[in-house]
Amino acid sequence: MSTKETRKKDKMSVRDLNLSYGDFPALKNISIDIGEREVLSLIGPSGCGKSTFIRVLNRMNDLIEECRITGTVLLDDEDIYADSDATTLRTRVGMVFQKPNPFPMSIWENIAYGPKMQGIHDRKTLNEIVETSLVKAALWDEAKDRLKKSALSLSGGQQQRLCIARAIAMKPEVILMDEPTSALDPIATKKIEELVETLKSDYTIVIVTHSMNQAARISDKTAFFLLGEILEQGETSRLFTSPERQETNDYITGRFG
Amino acid sequence: MKQKTKDGILYGIMILATGIILATLLWILFYIVSNGIGSINFAFIFSPGNEKGIFAMIVTTAWLVAVSLAIALPVGIITALFLNEYSKNTRPVRFLRLAIETLAGIPSILYGLFGLLFFSRIMGLGQSILSGALTLSIMILPVIIRTTEESLKAIPVSFREGSLALGATKWQTIYHVIIPASLPGILTASILAVGRVVGEAAPVLLTVGIAKNLPSSIFQSGRTLTIHLYYLTKEAIHQDDFQIAFATATILVIFVILVNASTRFIASRFTAKLEQ
Numbered sequence: 001m002s003t004k005e006t007r008k009k010d011k012m013s014v015r016d017l018n019l020s021y022g023d024f025p026a027l028k029n030i031s032i033d034i035g036e037r038e039v040l041s042l043i044g045p046s047g048c049g050k051s052t053f054i055r056v057l058n059r060m061n062d063l064i065e066e067c068r069i070t071g072t073v074l075l076d077d078e079d080i081y082a083d084s085d086a087t088t089l090r091t092r093v094g095m096v097f098q099k100p101n102p103f104p105m106s107i108w109e110n111i112a113y114g115p116k117m118q119g120i121h122d123r124k125t126l127n128e129i130v131e132t133s134l135v136k137a138a139l140w141d142e143a144k145d146r147l148k149k150s151a152l153s154l155s156g157g158q159q160q161r162l163c164i165a166r167a168i169a170m171k172p173e174v175i176l177m178d179e180p181t182s183a184l185d186p187i188a189t190k191k192i193e194e195l196v197e198t199l200k201s202d203y204t205i206v207i208v209t210h211s212m213n214q215a216a217r218i219s220d221k222t223a224f225f226l227l228g229e230i231l232e233q234g235e236t237s238r239l240f241t242s243p244e245r246q247e248t249n250d251y252i253t254g255r256f257g
Numbered sequence: 258m259k260q261k262t263k264d265g266i267l268y269g270i271m272i273l274a275t276g277i278i279l280a281t282l283l284w285i286l287f288y289i290v291s292n293g294i295g296s297i298n299f300a301f302i303f304s305p306g307n308e309k310g311i312f313a314m315i316v317t318t319a320w321l322v323a324v325s326l327a328i329a330l331p332v333g334i335i336t337a338l339f340l341n342e343y344s345k346n347t348r349p350v351r352f353l354r355l356a357i358e359t360l361a362g363i364p365s366i367l368y369g370l371f372g373l374l375f376f377s378r379i380m381g382l383g384q385s386i387l388s389g390a391l392t393l394s395i396m397i398l399p400v401i402i403r404t405t406e407e408s409l410k411a412i413p414v415s416f417r418e419g420s421l422a423l424g425a426t427k428w429q430t431i432y433h434v435i436i437p438a439s440l441p442g443i444l445t446a447s448i449l450a451v452g453r454v455v456g457e458a459a460p461v462l463l464t465v466g467i468a469k470n471l472p473s474s475i476f477q478s479g480r481t482l483t484i485h486l487y488y489l490t491k492e493a494i495h496q497d498d499f500q501i502a503f504a505t506a507t508i509l510v511i512f513v514i515l516v517n518a519s520t521r522f523i524a525s526r527f528t529a530k531l532e533q
Binding site: 090 | 345413415416417418419420421422423424425426429433434437438
């Protein structure tokens with residue numbers, strides 16, 4: 001009955017974004033659309049602005065005093081910088097960091113933390129949120145018997161999945177992942193990658209990665225950053241097989257980076 | 258071979274240095290306790306009617322510690338939070354830091370002088386536990402602020418980011434993540450503060466006074482263990498008097514060790530709970 005859309009709706013749109021730390025321009029003329037329930041990977045050499053860019057999307061750069069931003073960033077056609085308060089945005093756009101950073105609390109407390117801060121205190125509701133989040137993050141089987149134990153007792157890979165569960169507990173629309181597997185071993189990395197595969201049916205995911213294989217395996221779209229600019233962006237399969245720019249080709253074949 | 262000899266010599270020096278510290282501590286403790294333990298009995302410590310007893314002094318000391326901390330801890334912790342979490346490096350903030358540094362460097366007798374004139378005379382509190390506690394709370398503020406700030410600084414940025422990224426506000430982050438994680442440091446700040454209040458003599462003498470009777474409220478004068486010890490030693494003539502002084506010193510030492518140990522115990526329990 002319904003006609004199948006050839007292009008997914010844009011979840012986030014970035015136009016003419018410029019960002020500088022003091023006098024240093026860290027991002028230059030960034031424009032990119034992020035489709036709904038799409039995995040976008042950001043690749044590029046260290047210091048090229050990938051992490052800075054991903055932190056624009058949930059306004060984590062607000063914490064940095066010297067940071068100046070111009071341009072527009074839309075989430076569902078609303079300017080995310082319009083409101084002076086970033087907390088609502090951050091409940092809609094979750095983030096997973098490079099190093100797993102569970103709070104020094106129990107596993108249960110870690111996941112219930114976000115909902116509690118939004119005023120949910122009903123024990124039953126919280127228990128349900130904790131369970132669904134852990135199930136979605138593929139950590140339930142390992143964690144269900146030790147919910148009251150400290151989150152710091154988990155292994156690195158488990159901690160990172162806990163952080164993903166913690167983000168999921170907020171029922172976000174977009175999940176940002178800043179090199180989520182760079183501190184993990186190959187087996188833990190594989191689990192996270194599989195997790196991203198399943199999560200993308202529910203969430204829009206933006207992932208910064210240094211691994212070409214990872215970007216190629218898990219993402220629909222890829223953007224290649226170099227010196228604060230997006231040099232090339234497009235379908236992952238296309239970008240990795242026939243890059244338009246010489247620099248992209250050099251980077252993905254490992255000639256620099 | 259030569260390098261190895263050097264290492265050996267250095268190692269020896271370190272052992273010696275550590276040994277000197279340990280031996281000094283043990284020697285002082287042994288000297289005090291062995292001289293004092295003979296005069297300590299139940300009545301000496303707990304009987305308010307005992308002529309030579311120290312019950313009143315223990316109560317005064319406890320009151321002084323409690324009231325000083327009740328005033329200084331909230332002010333100090335809030336200041337530390339402001340300095341570390343909210344303030345930017347502006348001129349007024351630099352001035353505030355300078356003020357705190359200066360407070361830390363003022364000899365304690367000057368606090369005593371100020372307390373005597375301001376709290377006791379101008380505010381009309383007279384020589385009382387409250388007057389002394391107000392004076393001492395100013396004196397211990399720098400210690401509390403600095404120690405608390407150090408522990409706040411030690412909390413990884415990743416905790417703050419993790420909390421903010423979940424849509425928590427700055428205050429929620431501070432209250433639910435930062436303060437719990439810095440509790441061991443705040444406890445350490447409290448121990449240091451207790452140590453200073455218990456051990457202080459000059460400002461206490463001026464503001465709390467020397468009344469030997471049991472204080473019934475914080476508006477009365479009293480005599481802390483340290484001041485009592487000072488008078489006992491000064492006025493000691495007979496061997497007995499010295500023994501009472503040593504007995505008082507023993508109680509003082511035990512008190513300090515107990516405070517230290519219990520706070521450490523709480524702090525370690527707290528950390529252990531986190532790492533379970």
